[in-house]
Amino acid sequence: MSVPIGNEPSHLCCCEYVNRKGERSHLLACLCDCEDIDLAFDNCINCNKVQSNTMRNISATIADRCRIPWCGGRGAIQVRLDVIFPIIMVPSCILLGSIGPVMTIVALVSMPFLMFLFYRIWRRHHTQVRTKFFSSWANTSIIFSYFVFQTFVVAFRKILLWEFLLFFTALLALFYVLYLTKKNPGFLKFGHADQETPTVEDPQSWRPNSKWIESLKNSDKNWNDVYLNGDAKIQIDANGENHSISSSQYNMTNNCVNESMAPMIPMELVTWVDSRPIEGHYLITWCGFCNLQRPPRTGHCYVCNSCIGVRDHHCVWIDNCIGANNHRPFLVSMILFIFCGIYGSHLTLTTVCTPEIYYNWILWPNDCRFLYSDFQTSISFVTACYVIASTSIILLAFVQQILFISQNVTSQELHRATMNGKSCIGLYAYNNVHNRGLRKNWMEFIFKPSRSISPKIPV
Ligand SMILES: [Zn+2]
Ligand SMILES: [Zn+2]
Numbered sequence: 001m002s003v004p005i006g007n008e009p010s011h012l013c014c015c016e017y018v019n020r021k022g023e024r025s026h027l028l029a030c031l032c033d034c035e036d037i038d039l040a041f042d043n044c045i046n047c048n049k050v051q052s053n054t055m056r057n058i059s060a061t062i063a064d065r066c067r068i069p070w071c072g073g074r075g076a077i078q079v080r081l082d083v084i085f086p087i088i089m090v091p092s093c094i095l096l097g098s099i100g101p102v103m104t105i106v107a108l109v110s111m112p113f114l115m116f117l118f119y120r121i122w123r124r125h126h127t128q129v130r131t132k133f134f135s136s137w138a139n140t141s142i143i144f145s146y147f148v149f150q151t152f153v154v155a156f157r158k159i160l161l162w163e164f165l166l167f168f169t170a171l172l173a174l175f176y177v178l179y180l181t182k183k184n185p186g187f188l189k190f191g192h193a194d195q196e197t198p199t200v201e202d203p204q205s206w207r208p209n210s211k212w213i214e215s216l217k218n219s220d221k222n223w224n225d226v227y228l229n230g231d232a233k234i235q236i237d238a239n240g241e242n243h244s245i246s247s248s249q250y251n252m253t254n255n256c257v258n259e260s261m262a263p264m265i266p267m268e269l270v271t272w273v274d275s276r277p278i279e280g281h282y283l284i285t286w287c288g289f290c291n292l293q294r295p296p297r298t299g300h301c302y303v304c305n306s307c308i309g310v311r312d313h314h315c316v317w318i319d320n321c322i323g324a325n326n327h328r329p330f331l332v333s334m335i336l337f338i339f340c341g342i343y344g345s346h347l348t349l350t351t352v353c354t355p356e357i358y359y360n361w362i363l364w365p366n367d368c369r370f371l372y373s374d375f376q377t378s379i380s381f382v383t384a385c386y387v388i389a390s391t392s393i394i395l396l397a398f399v400q401q402i403l404f405i406s407q408n409v410t411s412q413e414l415h416r417a418t419m420n421g422k423s424c425i426g427l428y429a430y431n432n433v434h435n436r437g438l439r440k441n442w443m444e445f446i447f448k449p450s451r452s453i454s455p456k457i458p459v
Contacts, residue, residue, distance in 0.1 A: 149347075
């Protein structure tokens with residue numbers, strides 16, 4: 001039975017918790033005291049329609065009551081359904097798949113369908129943008145696959161010590177690089193609302209309009225001269241008048257301090273690849289969420305709720321944005337994942353099948369007649385199939401990354417270019433001002449702290 005609590009919750013035992021209504025409740029009360037379930041049953045018995053609101057409340061109550069006892073005085077901790085579902089589903093599907101060849105196909109094909117079906121249903125009842133569903137799926141897959149490899153494949157005693165050490169070292173390196181990738185991707189903190197903002201005497205006069213843009217087009221100055229001209233950050237010739245703005249009205253990164261000063265460029269002038277959105281026929285350089293002017297190559301992530309410099313994309317599998325600071329470790333983590341996937345599944349398949357040596361050095365599985373002869377062999381084989389399928393998907397994503405880095409374009413820039421009809425089948429961006437040739441692009445990606453912004457982009 002739930003009892004209301006005061007403002008200060010007292011010490012909770014391991015099976016108690018504070019429910020979503022702010023009442024003190026007990027795990028043993030999880031199957032009773034739900035008015036919404038009573039209402040839904042009443043409606044069903046009376047052949048009345050169950051309101052979607054009632055279903056949403058039932059779902060929220062179930063999610064609130066999924067808890068496990070926990071010591072420490074803070075009571076039972078909530079088990080999030082989006083986290084727990086992959087932890088149950090991945091091992092269950094692989095175990096089912098180890099029954100026989102037909103079940104292997106059924107389990108491995110239905111697993112992604114069931115996962116995405118759950119995600120769709122879960123999404124319908126949860127409005128928060130951030131979810132640990134995909135990272136839980138990825139982590140469970142890696143940990144469970146390694147558990148099977150260690151428990152069942154290594155037990156065959158056909159793997160050499162150096163082979164195991166190579167695989168294990170690569171796996172440790174993968175976790176370390178993932179840890180580096182999870183760090184700050186390059187959040188832009190400047191220009192936030194909590195920062196002291198200098199006053200602008202007549203901000204409206206600095207808002208570019210079509211006349212202003214027209215004067216730029218007709219002037220002999222190029223964009224760079226206009227925007228980065230010594231101390232005065234902007235000098236504009238409009239209607240014969242020379243306007244300038246002092247550097248005190250700018251923050252340290254040459255960005256405007258409020259929205260009214262942020263330039264808006266008419267879309268017909270935006271011939272370059274840009275990661276920022278075009279709305280109402282203008283390139284929008286101001287982020288209303290972060291309250292800052294977005295430099296070129298910046299993107300706002302609605303999951304991280306922040307602008308990120310040289311943003312590539314938000315990777316749901318590690319639940320982190322990929323940007324200026326972590327793109328390199330992200331690429332290395334993909335290489336290590338692919339290596340571990342291919343090498344681990346090769347070691348497994350050459351162990352569970354009788355291998356044959358080709359060209360004196362390639363060991364390849366040859367006789368695979370006894371894959372389902374015992375549980376140890378079958379679960380190793382099904383896990384290897386699952387790993388091969390996952391690795392193939394990562395391999396495609398890796399090839400895509402190689403293609404993008406080779407032309408020095410981010411996924412976000414290419415996405416915008418595709419939306420504006422400025423890309424070739426979504427893989428090659430036209431008019432990419434950052435592209436300085438294959439070798440220079442890779443040298444910059446590998447050795448420079450961050451990828452540069454072409455001066456050909458004015459704002
Ligand atoms: Zn933003
Ligand atoms: Zn993000």
